[in-house]
Amino acid sequence: MRKGATKTVAGVCLITLASLVLLFSSCLPTPPSESGGVNLTVYGFSIMKEALEKSVYPGFSAKWKAEHGQDVHFTSSFAGSETVTNQILAGVKADIAILSIERDVTRLKEAGFVVADWQSLPQKGIINLTPFVILVARGNPKGIRDFPDLAKPGVRVIHPDPVSSGGAQWSILAIYGSELVKSKQETGDSDAARALQTLQAIWRNVKSTPGSAREARTQFELGYGDALVTYELEGLLMKQAGANVEVVVPRSTIFSEHPAVVIDRNVDATRRPLVDAFLRYLWSEDAQRAFVQYHFRSVTHESLNQANPQFAKIELPFRIDYFGGWQRAYPEVIEKIFRDQVQRRK
Numbered sequence: 001m002r003k004g005a006t007k008t009v010a011g012v013c014l015i016t017l018a019s020l021v022l023l024f025s026s027c028l029p030t031p032p033s034e035s036g037g038v039n040l041t042v043y044g045f046s047i048m049k050e051a052l053e054k055s056v057y058p059g060f061s062a063k064w065k066a067e068h069g070q071d072v073h074f075t076s077s078f079a080g081s082e083t084v085t086n087q088i089l090a091g092v093k094a095d096i097a098i099l100s101i102e103r104d105v106t107r108l109k110e111a112g113f114v115v116a117d118w119q120s121l122p123q124k125g126i127i128n129l130t131p132f133v134i135l136v137a138r139g140n141p142k143g144i145r146d147f148p149d150l151a152k153p154g155v156r157v158i159h160p161d162p163v164s165s166g167g168a169q170w171s172i173l174a175i176y177g178s179e180l181v182k183s184k185q186e187t188g189d190s191d192a193a194r195a196l197q198t199l200q201a202i203w204r205n206v207k208s209t210p211g212s213a214r215e216a217r218t219q220f221e222l223g224y225g226d227a228l229v230t231y232e233l234e235g236l237l238m239k240q241a242g243a244n245v246e247v248v249v250p251r252s253t254i255f256s257e258h259p260a261v262v263i264d265r266n267v268d269a270t271r272r273p274l275v276d277a278f279l280r281y282l283w284s285e286d287a288q289r290a291f292v293q294y295h296f297r298s299v300t301h302e303s304l305n306q307a308n309p310q311f312a313k314i315e316l317p318f319r320i321d322y323f324g325g326w327q328r329a330y331p332e333v334i335e336k337i338f339r340d341q342v343q344r345r346k
Helices: 003-027 046-068 081-089 102-110 147-151 166-187 192-204 213-221 232-240 272-281 285-293 302-306 326-341
Strands: 037-045 071-079 096-098 126-137 206-208 227-231 245-248 252-262 316-318
Touching: 037 046, 037 081, 037 272, 046 071, 046 213, 046 232, 046 272, 046 285, 071 081, 081 096, 081 102, 081 166, 096 102, 096 272, 102 166, 102 252, 102 326, 126 166, 126 232, 126 285, 147 166, 147 192, 147 227, 166 192, 166 213, 166 227, 166 252, 166 316, 166 326, 192 206, 192 326, 213 227, 213 232, 227 232, 232 245, 252 272, 285 302
Parallel strands: 037 071, 037 096, 252 316
Antiparallel strands: 096 252, 126 227, 126 245, 126 252
């Protein structure tokens, strides 16, 4: 190749490289100094998306602007709770995590990403609740009334993957625990064999295990299965949007509890006041009202829950402390019962 041509090719390559660098730079988050404000990065489990983006973020931004004269912008990422936790452990620069299960906070704390005593926050760090229910097509063609009905022949069940989804782990606890609670009420003893058999029978009907509760909902909306075990709010959001769905309320079910934490490793002293202010805002009446608007249960204002006629009345509700907390529920039920005696024997 001639010398002049070589120089021309090199020049074109340099220009192309510079253009790519500029293009890549334009895709990155804008630094606060350039955007005229500050940015908060929140990683949340999948079903938090609507409440945060449509109501909580705008509410906090308006409050901070009025009090400090500064614009607050948000960057969000949503996925299954286990996936979100793994992403943070891998190094994504989240300021705050809102997770489906306490166990994921424990993982972050053990790895040094969360340093503060997060359970000293209001409500021991839990920002909202929701019970687990069953979604079916309008008219309930399979006649599903409670969890055991999911084991009927020919019922195709969609259930998120417990490896990636906190909602899936709550669902397992809901099904297994409901049989313990009902048998205790009926006979005076908790029948672990009955609970195991019910979970095994239902799992044989599981036809799909998407990565998150939201992905599972999408599959159900597309008509893939006959039933979906999920958070109550997913059913209420679908009904609100006019979907062809009914919510079946089990006689006994669990209320999931959702913690929020600061990722201390990623937050320096200059940004700490803003991050802490947003975290504490999650327990304010405005934020709790926003959660109820999007069908979460408030943890601070029971009057907000009572005012929502769409919330189901659960005959025999229970919470994670029924199992002795996540420190016992995960190894004793998710691992020893579900993983070892249900999943591996399907």
